[in-house]
Amino acid sequence: MDESGLGETPGASGSTENYTDCSCISENGLAGSAKPGTCDTSCSHLFLPFVVLSCLAGILASTSHTPSFMLILRSIQPEDKSFAVGIQFMLLRVLAWMPGPVLYGSAIDTTCILWEKKCDRKAACRYYDNNLFRQRYLGLQFFFEVGAFLCFVTVYVILRRQEREARNAAETKADPEKEKLAGNSIKSPESKV
Numbered sequence: 001m002d003e004s005g006l007g008e009t010p011g012a013s014g015s016t017e018n019y020t021d022c023s024c025i026s027e028n029g030l031a032g033s034a035k036p037g038t039c040d041t042s043c044s045h046l047f048l049p050f051v052v053l054s055c056l057a058g059i060l061a062s063t064s065h066t067p068s069f070m071l072i073l074r075s076i077q078p079e080d081k082s083f084a085v086g087i088q089f090m091l092l093r094v095l096a097w098m099p100g101p102v103l104y105g106s107a108i109d110t111t112c113i114l115w116e117k118k119c120d121r122k123a124a125c126r127y128y129d130n131n132l133f134r135q136r137y138l139g140l141q142f143f144f145e146v147g148a149f150l151c152f153v154t155v156y157v158i159l160r161r162q163e164r165e166a167r168n169a170a171e172t173k174a175d176p177e178k179e180k181l182a183g184n185s186i187k188s189p190e191s192k193v
Contacts, residue, residue: 057141057145061145061148064148064152067152068088068152069085069088071155071159072084072085072088073085074159075155075159103140104137104140107136107137107140108128108133108136108137109125110132110136111128111129111132111133111136112125112126112127112128112129113127113128113129114126114127
């Protein structure tokens, strides 16, 4: 037994098969035991629903490209459309495609439990905290998708309001009698009646 409280049981070829008398993983006050490898998980039955939901989220997210393109084309003056599409794709590349891998990579790196060391520096991660990994990865994805949805809703509301105002202005200009009635119904401050 070494100073950490671990005793090794040698295997057939001299390699360690399991650890006994482990004081750091005691069960009911008794010394526990451990074997090399990853711990079993009870979440394997959730793999298929995760894949299905991820695919649906990917399909739903990818369907936003055509509406966003149409939104730009419908809401911009004809002489500015090509410039607006260029700005849209430039912002998409600068705000999504370039920092995306860096953001996801740094979020994943924060879930590392055991780092490989090379020349006294961190190299690759050997083992991740699966629960924290899942929460950070899906949380980041959820955050970005909700943010994009809120942006689309905001733009939709603004465009609907502008369209309604333009339609009301066109109806008022098309019917001069309505305009006269609307002008007469507003009382001037000098009016006593």
